[in-house]
Amino acid sequence: MLTSLFDSRHERLLKAIDNNDLDKVAGLLAKIEAALLITPGKDGRHALEQALQAEEPRILELLLQKAPRPLPTGRCGTPLACLALQQANSLPHLTLLLQAGEDPNLEHQGQPLLHLCIETCEPSRLMLHLSRLLQHGAEINRPDADGHTLMQRLLPHGDQALLQFLLQSGAECEEAWLEEVNNAELVTQLKRVLDDLRIRKLMLGG
Incomplete structure (x- = not known):
């Protein structure tokens, strides 16, 4: 009888989550x-x-707030943070998982979380997701499964604001990478950002 009671509460909780019934979820969590x-x-x-x-x-x-640690993976072994990236409402869910202790440098199928953002996030939302991961300690120069950094992967896309953000966040950029970019104006701007960063580092005694 006791087992069936808990099973019932469990199924009711899952149903409440499916129905986006916040009040019912809160009530069931207490029991x-x-x-x-x-x-x-x-x-x-x-x-x-399911809550993702x-x-x-x-x-x-x-x-x-109540779940045991460490956090589990999804049913297919996929980390919850990776599953969060696949959802339309990804940023708030990703943020909550990071705050709950999810590793910002975790890898799934050889790809770091930062790189998975490139593959799952729309361009308009990409910078926000990268920024959130970096705020929680993600390593910006961590290479992907093919040995490429975020900077290398995003340079060909030519998004100046995003590339400047990466440089100002500590992304490394080799001269050889810039030589392969066909946009002279973009290269000039990125070199200016790099020069500014070098000057700032010298002024700070770095």
Whole structure:
């Protein structure tokens, strides 16, 4: 009887998450064991994974406050942060996971989280996601599975604001990479940013 009671609460919690019912989720969390938050439901997803698809980020926030550590992966072994990137409402969910201790330098299938942002985020949202990961300690010069850094991968796209942001955030940029860029105006601007950074470093005694 006790087991069926907890099973029932577990299924009701998962249903409340699916329905984006924040009040019901909060009420059920007060009565449920923390271990059940990482117990798969009938479709193989646990509550945390399910919450990544919820429209209301507060649901994931409430679950993370009670969920045991370390955080589990999704049903296919994919880290929750990687799953978050695949959602339309990715930034608030990614932020909550990082605040809960998710590793900003984790790798999935050989790709660091920063590089996965390039593959999953729309250009208009990419800088925000990279910035959030860098704020939490992601290594900006960490190469991908092919040995390329973020700067190398994004240079061909020619997004001046994004490239300047990377340089000002500590991205390395070799002269040979700039020589391969066909946009002379962009190269001039990036070299100016690099010169400014070198001067600032000298003034600070670096």
